[in-house]
Amino acid sequence: MGHSRPVDQAGLRRGNLALLVRTLREHGALSRAQLAVRSGLSKATVSSLVADLELRGLVHSTGVSAGGQGRPGQLVDLRATSACGIGLDVHVGHVGALVTDLAGDPIFSRRVACDVPAMGPERAVDQLAELAGQALAAAAGTVGPPVGVTVSVPGLVDTGTGTVTFAPRLRWRDVAVADGLAARTGLPLERIAVDNDANLAALAELAAMNAEPGEHSADPVADLVYLTGDFGIGGGVISGGVLVRGSVGFAGEIGHMAMDPLGPYCSCGRRGCWETQVGLGALLHACADPDDPVRDPTLDLDQRMRVIRARAAQSDQRTLDGLHQIGSALGVGVSILVNLLNPAVVVLGGYFAALPEWLVEPIRNQVVASVLAPGAGGARVVGSRLGFTAATAGGALVALRRVLDDPTVVPPTQRENEEAPA
Amino acid sequence: MGHSRPVDQAGLRRGNLALLVRTLREHGALSRAQLAVRSGLSKATVSSLVADLELRGLVHSTGVSAGGQGRPGQLVDLRATSACGIGLDVHVGHVGALVTDLAGDPIFSRRVACDVPAMGPERAVDQLAELAGQALAAAAGTVGPPVGVTVSVPGLVDTGTGTVTFAPRLRWRDVAVADGLAARTGLPLERIAVDNDANLAALAELAAMNAEPGEHSADPVADLVYLTGDFGIGGGVISGGVLVRGSVGFAGEIGHMAMDPLGPYCSCGRRGCWETQVGLGALLHACADPDDPVRDPTLDLDQRMRVIRARAAQSDQRTLDGLHQIGSALGVGVSILVNLLNPAVVVLGGYFAALPEWLVEPIRNQVVASVLAPGAGGARVVGSRLGFTAATAGGALVALRRVLDDPTVVPPTQRENEEAPA
Incomplete structure (x- = not known):
């Protein structure tokens, strides 16, 4: 019988904060009135939620809407640099990394050719950790530490433990990728996820397809x-x-x-x-x-x-x-x-x-x-x-979902002083 | 990005009412304190929700708990006869009907042998409507009109219109089953659904399997x-x-x-x-x-x-x-x-x-x-x-979901006078 969990007030607010962040991510800058129309929430609720997101540094004011049908209103947009996600990729012939900001735009992208089956899992995870270090350095220079890191692997993954159960093309069995990466990079284990490459690519393709609505149908795929x-x-x-x-x-x-x-x-x-x-x-x-x-x-x-x-x-x-x-x-x-x-x-x-x-x-x-x-x-x-970048793009997207699904993981007031005066 | 709908206070309450109904359906009679533990809701919230469900006639008091660990408390249980759902079944060699009460127990069950492909769709829907009439009569004598009716068909179904698009074994193409049944029985069209037999059977088997927990694993399937x-x-x-x-x-x-x-x-x-x-x-x-x-x-x-x-x-x-x-x-x-x-x-x-x-x-x-x-x-x-009854059982279950997913479809005070004094 599906979803039998209680919903409380805090969960309700989290869900609606997430709805606004996603709406801005899909449509770009909008006024509060436009956000209310697109989200289905009341204007009063939208104003309260936007104030909350501003305190967390996730959105900021970006000018006044050009008019159009309604009255001009101050525009709200995502602060793209307020969070980033990292997608890492292990494949037969390479390891790769992609860092994207909250809006999904790339900050860092690199691929290193190597013979992963021949290296064996230990050296391959060494190589991956080195690349992750470069990605973290690039992120530190612009957007700060990542919300999460997702590693893409072509094989069966136990997502609960971040272990690759079986990847025949890599010749890997029972490789604890999340543990190995946490130990080498110092990243907290709970921010590292491991997933199948095709799963991550599917999520990235779906998001890319639905970001261009109207091509084939009004309904999102x-x-x-x-x-x-x-x-x-x-x-x-x-x-x-x-x-x-x-x-x-x-x-x-x-x-x-x-x-x-x-x-x-x-x-x-x-x-x-x-x-x-x-x-x-x-x-x-x-x-x-x-x-x-x-x-x-x-x-x-x-x-x-x-x-x-x-x-x-x-x-x-x-x-x-x-x-x-x-x-x-x-x-x-x-x-x-x-x-x-x-x-x-x-x-x-x-x-x-x-x-x-x-x-x-x-x-x-x-x-x-x-x-x-x-x-x-x-x-x-x-x-x-997305071609060969689909899996890393999906990894970065999934890493960002911690914020996209629950904006309250970014604490309020943290960035309050950085905000430009309204 | 999945579920992007706003949640409001009324939706929150509906979801928690549904959670209590489902908990009672799975576990049988429970005290308010037990309901709070099993649902994850506070005792105060449970008391308020139970009062609401009582006003709608969906639950009633059934005595005092036998003790066990905690203090004895008044037990609450589903009033099984407060609602019923009807599953109808069209197959190659028969039409069938099953009426179940809110608890899922059968009130009426019948199967009539007939050669559906030879009859053609019009006469087959006549036959189905006759059987539906018998099911409605049986329901009227015990539980009142059904919350919904779901017709099971072995083929491709356009669930939006209740039309069978293609059922090769029945030799049916584009048969408007929901319309035909509404016209013949007087049932409101919005209470008639049509679905694929295997889909309905899958839902019934899942519910039956999870009603007997612990056989293979603690987690529900x-x-x-x-x-x-x-x-x-x-x-x-x-x-x-x-x-x-x-x-x-x-x-x-x-x-x-x-x-x-x-x-x-x-x-x-x-x-x-x-x-x-x-x-x-x-x-x-x-x-x-x-x-x-x-x-x-x-x-x-x-x-x-x-x-x-x-x-x-x-x-x-x-x-x-x-x-x-x-x-x-x-x-x-x-x-x-x-x-x-x-x-x-x-x-x-x-x-x-x-x-x-x-x-x-x-x-x-x-x-x-x-x-x-x-x-x-x-x-x-x-x-x-469930054997050959799986599809009709699934149909009756899906029909009942209108109440199970949203108990507020049953208006309050309707059955207030029927309640025994507390």
Whole structure:
């Protein structure tokens, strides 16, 4: 029976403070009257809540509205530098970091190439901690210490303890990432979260999509499936605006859907997993012979994608056939996801996002052919907006949620003296 | 960013009234002090809320607590007869009805055999309306008019309009069930809902499972996948306690997952859908020759299951091989669902629920072999508790939710005179 928790006065106020912060984050500066209209709260309540947010330094006055329909009023906006969140990223071939301010704008972004499976978990977490130190230094110079840090990992994560349970592509089992990062950086453990990369990317894509309303529909998207494309394939599922995590947090293991009992062996030890059909290895195998330069293992993903795109643009038949094969196999799996989840949007991330001109159409054809609902239940298949930065952007967003969900975690009066006189 | 709605004082009170009603529904009679402990609300708040619920006739005093640890206190309990909900059911071979009181106990239950696809939608809705009339008469004699009516249908439902968009097994397209039922019964349209059978069954199974806490774990189950087994296969997915509906409400079409591009043709016109491998037709084909009496089309499901069970119990090899084949094919699809959704429980409904001794083990073996997460992410595979009544029980439960979610829909003082003196 869902949500059976008592609500008290303090919880009510927290919820409405959060509503105002989110409204400003989505729409930019607004007058108190406009905030009241958009939030559904009364003007008196909005004025009281804005005063509270000003005391916490989270909003400030930014001039007078240009008029328009209503009377001119003093504008309120987020003080973007009042808080920041850090997204960190561990992947097969790199570690990365992104710091964003309260408005979601980047302050610091860096990616360091390294062979994470070969390094082993200890040295990889050393490398991650070094990068986190650079991110913290960058934040200290502009916005102060982060509200939170979220580490993105391509694998199964026990989010309760911040431990990576199993990440086959990294060759990690039971790696205590949050503990390791806290010990190395001095960050408080309760501010460090670890999550699956596709889950974080899905949240970031949803936020990016809904920040540009009206493109396809007036309603914000609430049901989305995100696919990561690399050697491994991951998935993030959002239903009704909420991430589908499953009972232990292991939902979204799309890459290991059993598609073919006689198919090739997978990194997980089983046969015919979806990622053996549509992962980067399958693409390279389909598009190029073993001695082809694009299969050189020292190439990074961007370089490979440039080669594949150039060949496809020149109508190289082997490349086009390979892309069509991958697109069709992607379509079979996507149609299972659409039959099961009826998403409004399926977002192709990772390497798929570099090749939408050749992948989207075979996927759509397969989905229309294989989904029971008329018109595939309205599902659109689109390339990622955020590309390879989706997971770190999602990490920074989740880190900021501590403030976005409950602005009272920032104490009042802390920044009172810094405010410009009204 | 999820739930961005303002909360006001009235909404806060409604939420806490609902919390008390649900607590009483789950635990039975409690003293005000016990209610305060279980709900997390203060004793003063509980007393005020209980007085409100008494005025609405939803609770009444039922004696003094037997003591135990604390001081004895007057017990409060739901007045079960203060409200009722009706679940109606349209299926291939029957229409059904169930009326339950506020506590969830049945007042009226009936099922009428009929050939729904042959009748066509108009006559089938006539038949359903006749049965609804009997249910309403039964309710009128004990608990008064229903809070709501929910119609269960095996197919895609536009829940906003109460229209069945597509139900291949019924051969229905665009059938306005809610309108038809309102016109025939005089029930107000806003009290009639239509929903997918597997969605409703999933909600009922979750409620039944969580009403018996402690069997497997102290925490209530929040992530569950329910499978219907008949000639068609449907699915209901619950994530974090909430039904996964998808963007248009078409989620859960598990039976039409594309499992084999060269497989047999499905009722939907495509090839190799999962239900061609594990539906009742596949079971009968695997277990019996065409002239075998168990394949007589005039037999109902109960009769067929009795025959199959008897043969399996006598170790008939053809039957055991057929059940193993179905169980393994079920396991392949279930492993996809578990990889994707990480449920705590997978519930086998419909005909699967009649054969757990032979189906559960091959499913579990396949799931352990095909799911990436260690120990299959803790997923248990169990037979349904509610059997063929799950969908109507879910319908009655959803109908009652209008009161359970917002007790203020029952006006105060209405039943004040009926109360026994305190």
